[in-house]
Every structure is written in structure tokens, then in C-alpha cells.
Amino acid sequence: MARPKRDLFYEREENAELYLTHEWLSAYDRNSRNIVDYLVQRDAGTTLYYCTIRCLEMFRRFLMESGHCYTAEAAIQWFRDTGPHPKGYLSALLRLDDFYHYGDIQPINAFPVVVPHYARLCEPWKSLLDNYLLTLDQKERSLTQVRNCIARFLYSIQSSGITKPSEITFQVLESYIKEDAHKSRNSDARYTYAIGDILLFMASRGMCNHGLGWYPYFRMHGNVLLMQDLSPEQICRIESLRNESQTFPSEEYAELIPGFLERFHSLGYSGTPCQVAKSTLNHLLLFLEMHGLGYHREIASVCLEPEILVSKGTGWKQKRRILNLFELYTKEGDVIPQVIFRNRPFRCNSLPDWCRKTLEDFLALKTKEGWESSTLSMYRSSATRFCLFLVEHHINSFDGITVEFIKEFNQTDQHMTIEGKNAYNVRIRSFLHFLERRALIPYGISFSLACTIAPKENVVITLSEDEKAEIEQAGKQASTPTELRSHAILLLGLKIGLRSSDIVKLTLQDINWKRQTIRVMQQKTRHEIELPMPTDVGNAIYLYLKNGRPETACRFVFVKVRAPYDSLSPNACHYALTHSSTQTTRKSYASPSVEMLRREMEKSDRPDAKAAETPLWTNDEELARLCGVR
Numbered sequence: 001m002a003r004p005k006r007d008l009f010y011e012r013e014e015n016a017e018l019y020l021t022h023e024w025l026s027a028y029d030r031n032s033r034n035i036v037d038y039l040v041q042r043d044a045g046t047t048l049y050y051c052t053i054r055c056l057e058m059f060r061r062f063l064m065e066s067g068h069c070y071t072a073e074a075a076i077q078w079f080r081d082t083g084p085h086p087k088g089y090l091s092a093l094l095r096l097d098d099f100y101h102y103g104d105i106q107p108i109n110a111f112p113v114v115v116p117h118y119a120r121l122c123e124p125w126k127s128l129l130d131n132y133l134l135t136l137d138q139k140e141r142s143l144t145q146v147r148n149c150i151a152r153f154l155y156s157i158q159s160s161g162i163t164k165p166s167e168i169t170f171q172v173l174e175s176y177i178k179e180d181a182h183k184s185r186n187s188d189a190r191y192t193y194a195i196g197d198i199l200l201f202m203a204s205r206g207m208c209n210h211g212l213g214w215y216p217y218f219r220m221h222g223n224v225l226l227m228q229d230l231s232p233e234q235i236c237r238i239e240s241l242r243n244e245s246q247t248f249p250s251e252e253y254a255e256l257i258p259g260f261l262e263r264f265h266s267l268g269y270s271g272t273p274c275q276v277a278k279s280t281l282n283h284l285l286l287f288l289e290m291h292g293l294g295y296h297r298e299i300a301s302v303c304l305e306p307e308i309l310v311s312k313g314t315g316w317k318q319k320r321r322i323l324n325l326f327e328l329y330t331k332e333g334d335v336i337p338q339v340i341f342r343n344r345p346f347r348c349n350s351l352p353d354w355c356r357k358t359l360e361d362f363l364a365l366k367t368k369e370g371w372e373s374s375t376l377s378m379y380r381s382s383a384t385r386f387c388l389f390l391v392e393h394h395i396n397s398f399d400g401i402t403v404e405f406i407k408e409f410n411q412t413d414q415h416m417t418i419e420g421k422n423a424y425n426v427r428i429r430s431f432l433h434f435l436e437r438r439a440l441i442p443y444g445i446s447f448s449l450a451c452t453i454a455p456k457e458n459v460v461i462t463l464s465e466d467e468k469a470e471i472e473q474a475g476k477q478a479s480t481p482t483e484l485r486s487h488a489i490l491l492l493g494l495k496i497g498l499r500s501s502d503i504v505k506l507t508l509q510d511i512n513w514k515r516q517t518i519r520v521m522q523q524k525t526r527h528e529i530e531l532p533m534p535t536d537v538g539n540a541i542y543l544y545l546k547n548g549r550p551e552t553a554c555r556f557v558f559v560k561v562r563a564p565y566d567s568l569s570p571n572a573c574h575y576a577l578t579h580s581s582t583q584t585t586r587k588s589y590a591s592p593s594v595e596m597l598r599r600e601m602e603k604s605d606r607p608d609a610k611a612a613e614t615p616l617w618t619n620d621e622e623l624a625r626l627c628g629v630r
Contacts, residue, residue: 211289
């Protein structure tokens with residue numbers, strides 16, 4: 001006899017006896033009942049209702065006959081091996097697995113497929129979502145997708161009893177994202193990013209912390225740094241700074257990030273460095289807010305250390321520089337890319353107090369004398385080398401310095417070249433003079449450190465005519481910013497005789513285009529000179545300004561071809577002079593006036609010389625734009 005149509009397999013009387021021999025069957029029937037009740041509550045159609053019951057009963061019979069217990073893998077394998085089945089069978093098996101693992105059907109397997117979460121939202125969630133959608137400039141279809149993604153999240157936290165944004169925690173986010181299943185990774189990313197966007201919208205209005213908005217993004221890529229990911233020593237260092245970090249709350253740190261990124265982008269950095277800066281600063285923000293910390297530079301350094309250990313490249317160095325620039329930004333209010341950060345302590349810091357304090361006084365004196373930073377570094381390195389020699393030989397005061405000791409140091413102090421050794425000895429001798437003036441060592445003892453190199457005269461090497469012709473030909477073919485800049489630099493050294501230090505300090509205001517002169521304050525002699533500017537030199541500079549120089553507010557003529565577009569170092573001139581050194585081009589002519597005279601004499605023998613050297617900067621409006629705006 002056929003069973004009645006309303007006869008459900010999980011309600012039969014023989015089940016009580018079966019539950020005793022099949023322990024898994026009780027849970028299977030209970031979950032099957034839940035699925036059927038779920039469909040009834042949502043007014044599922046007759047076809048889906050009976051299709052679900054048939055699928056669950058057939059799979060139940062298969063498990064009992066094969067002697068297996070229920071598993072999700074067994075369900076999918078049965079569906080594939082015994083098919084084809086109606087479309088609703090797979091949905092029934094997926095919903096069964098949801099009840100086994102979550103106790104409820106997940107949104108991805110919900111019925112109906114599109115749950116109208118938006119219509120079920122209460123305040124303040126509905127108003128927040130509406131206001132956020134007004135800030136987006138997307139097509140109607142895209143806005144609908146975004147609305148559905150966010151509404152599902154808001155409805156979930158609304159159902160859990162959360163009534164305002166300030167009640168959202170990282171634990172709430174983690175619980176929702178962990179249980180919110182999707183059919184594909186793309187779909188998962190779309191929903192996850194939408195959650196982060198609405199949380200950042202709330203944070204921008206002071207309703208919740210910014211770190212909550214960044215949590216979905218970093219979690220999506222498995223890049224959330226937790227305290228337990230650090231070593232015990234690193235955790236101890238962070239905890240020792242916890243109270244001190246509270247003077248700079250994490251939300252104040254978060255408010256500075258947009259300004260820093262905007263300024264960083266305005267300096268001309270490309271998309272990749274800007275993205276690295278954004279990711280680095282917000283990753284630190286997430287760590288701080290997850291662990292109740294404030295901003296502190298040392299904490300930022302500790303957070304970077306795990307990446308240094310596992311990194312196979314040098315990308316972490318860029319992140320370290322971003323953190324250094326941001327630290328400077330918090331103090332100066334501006335991004336200053338010209339600053340070179342020293343991440344390793346000076347060797348002089350390891351010296352004992354009796355010599356370190358005296359060395360600091362010596363360096364302070366040199367700083368007052370106006371020496372450049374590179375020269376000060378040379379003084380520091382040289383004097384530190386001598387002091388370390390003292391410490392290694394167990395001398396604990398400057399009184400222990402003798403003539404024999406200085407000679408021993410000089411003999412054992414090794415350098416790659418004689419010139420290098422002499423350069424160090426000059427600075428050490430200056431330090432010994434300082435000690436003599438302070439009466440810390442006998443007067444005159446510094447003379448025991450002899451000079452190791454005598455003055456000499458070098459043979460001046462000049463360019464041949466063929467080499468000069470080759471340079472001119474290369475200038476005609478120059479097209480890239482680097483080539484145009486290098487050719488202009490070459491001619492300034494070759495035709496006018498400027499030093500590297502003067503070329504890189506040349507400003508737009510130093511050039512008088514109408515008089516065709518260049519006024520230079522020489523860096524070496526501190527004398528101001530005005531030199532005639534040959535037409536080919538002016539043309540090279542003009543072409544560089546027009547076609548090679550990037551848009552920048554820097555006042556110097558020659559700037560870097562990559563961001564930040566600031567002034568060059570003298571070394572850039574040496575790279576430009578591929579045929580010779582700066583001294584070679586500079587000494588190829590006895591003086592600028594001799595070269596000008598030679599060129600004037602050649603014009604009489606070259607009928608086309610005048611046409612070849614016609615100034616290109618005849619358009620005053622274009623020149624004003626280049627020199628005024630740039």
C-alpha cells in the first residue's frame with residue numbers, strides 16, 4: 001500500500017527503534033524537520049516542498065543501506081554518483097549541511113534566494129545606509145548590489161541586538177564574516193569590501209573606530225597582525241609603551257592619515273608607493289585599535305619586524321621609510337622626502353661617557369662652524385674610530401694618550417687607499433687639536449699623527465674633438481627626460497665650465513634669457529659670477545624645461561625624474577657625464593671666456609653656424625610659463 005502524501009519520513013513510528021541502532025539518524029531527522037519547517041514558514045511552493053522531502057529521504061535510505069553516517073562529503077558524492085537529480089536536490093543537501101554546522105540556514109542557501117534585508121532594517125541602520133548610498137556615484141544596478149551587500153550585514157547585527165555603531169566590535173565583525181558564506185571568492189570580496197566601506201563611512205562621522213572599517217580588507221587578504229603573532233620579547237616591548245602611547249590616541253593617528261596621503265601624492269609619487277603608504281599606515285592603525293594602543297613610533301617599528309623576518313625582498317624598507325616620514329609629519333606637519341633617516345645607531349653612541357661627551361662637544365663645535373652634514377659625518381666617523389681604539393686598549397681617559405700610542409694607532413689603522421687614510425687623519429688631527437685646547441692632552445702631541453700623502457699635481461685630461469662631436473650628436477638624439485637633462489648638464493660643464501655643485505644649485509632665476517647670461521653663486525669659492533650662456537647651452541636647457549622637466553614647484557633647474565621632484569645631488573652630474581668626469585669637461589677649456597672667443601672665431605669659417613645656433617626660446621609666453629609656473 002502506498003504511503004499517504006503527508007507521510008513524512010522523520011515522523012514514522014519505526015524511527016524510535018532505528019534511533020537505537022543508528023546514532024546519527026536522530027540528528028539527521030531533526031535537521032530534516034528543521035529544513036521542511038523553514039520552507040513552510042517562507043511559503044515555499046509545492047514543488048520545492050516535496051522535492052526537498054524526496055531528496056532527504058532518498059539520501060537517508062542510501063546511508064542506512066550502505067552503513068555510513070552523515071557527512072557533507074558523502075552527500076555531495078551521492079548527488080554526483082546517483083544523478084541526474086532535479087535542481088532542488090543540491091539546495092536541499094546544502095541546507096542540511098548548514099543546520100549541521102551552524103544551526104540555521106546561511107544567507108547563501110536562503111529561500112527565497114534574495115532576502116529583502118533592506119526592507120527589514122530599523123533605525124539608525126536604514127538612515128545610515130541611505131546616506132552612504134547618496135555619497136556614491138554609480139549606476140542604479142551597482143547601487144542596488146551595494147545596498148543589498150550592506151543591508152545583509154546591518155540586518156544581521158540588528159538581529160543580534162546591536163542598536164548603534166559604537167556597539168560594533170572586532171568580535172562582532174569576525175563572527176559575522178566567518179559565518180557569512182558565499183558561492184565564489186569574487187562574491188565574498190564584494191560583500192566584505194562593502195562592509196568595510198560602510199564602517200569607514202560611520203568612522204568618518206565619529207560613530208565608530210576607523211580600525212573596524214579596515215578589518216574586513218586586511219582579513220580578506222589574511223593580513224591581520226595579532227599580538228599573539230609576535231615574540232614574547234616584542235610583546236614585552238609593546239606593553240612597556242602602552243601607557244606612553246595613550247598620549248597619542250589611535251583615533252587622532254587615524255585623522256592624520258588622509259592629510260599625510262594627500263601630501264604624499266601631491267609630491268608626484270606614483271600609484272604603487274601611494275598604495276604602500278596607505279596600506280602600511282592603516283595596517284598599523286588596525287593593530288593599535290584591536291589591542292587598545294595609541295600611536296608610538298617604537299610600537300610601529302615592532303609591528304614591522306615580523307614582516308622583515310619573512311620578507312624575501314626589500315619591500316619592508318619602503319614601509320619603514322613611510323613610517324619614518326609619517327613620524328616626521330606628526331612633528332613638522334609636512335612630508336619631507338629629502339630627509340635621510342638613519343635606522344642604525346651611530347657607533348659613537350656605544351662609547352663610554354668619558355669620551356662620548358667630549359666627542360659630542362667636538363661635533364657641536366663643528367656644527368657651529370657651518371660644515372655640511374656629509375663633512376660632519378666624516379668628523380664623527382674619524383673621531384669615533386680613534387676613540388674606539390682607545391677603549392679597546394683599556395684607556396679610560398684622554399690622559400693616557402701618548403706619542404707612541406698615536407703612532408701605534410696610525411700604523412694599525414687600515415684603509416683601502418692612501419687618500420682615504422689621509423682624509424681620516426686630517427679629521428682625527430683636528431679632534432686632537434680640540435683636546436689640546438681643552439688641556440686634556442699635552443699641547444703639540446697632535447703633530448705625531450703624520451700626513452701620509454704629499455701634495456701632487458695631476459695631468460689635466462681634456463676631451464678630443466671627436467669626443468666633443470660625439471657629445472653634440474648625442475644631444476641631438478636626446479628625447480627622454482633623463483637624456484635631455486644629462487645633455488644640458490654636460491654642456492654647462494663643457495661650454496661654461498660650471499662645477500657639479502654649481503650646476504645642481506642653478507635656479508630658474510639665475511638665467512637671464514634676454515641677455516643670454518647665467519649668474520652663479522659658486523658653492524666652493526662663495527664668489528658670485530655672471531657668465532655668457534652660449535646659444536646651444538640655452539637651447540639644451542630650454543628643451544629640458546619644455547620636454548623633460550616634470551611639473552614641480554622646486555626652484556632649481558634640474559630636478560629628479562622620479563618623485564619627489566626635488567633638487568639633485570652633485571653625484572647626478574657625474575652620472576650624466578658618461579664620456580668623462582666633471583673635472584675633465586671643466587678643464588677641456590682654459591676658461592669660459594677663451595671658449596667664447598674660440599666659438600666666435602669659428603663662426604667666420606662656418607656659414608651655417610648662425611642658423612645652427614638660433615635660440616629656441618623666442619616665444620616669450622612659452623618661456624614665461626616654463627620658468628614662472630615651474
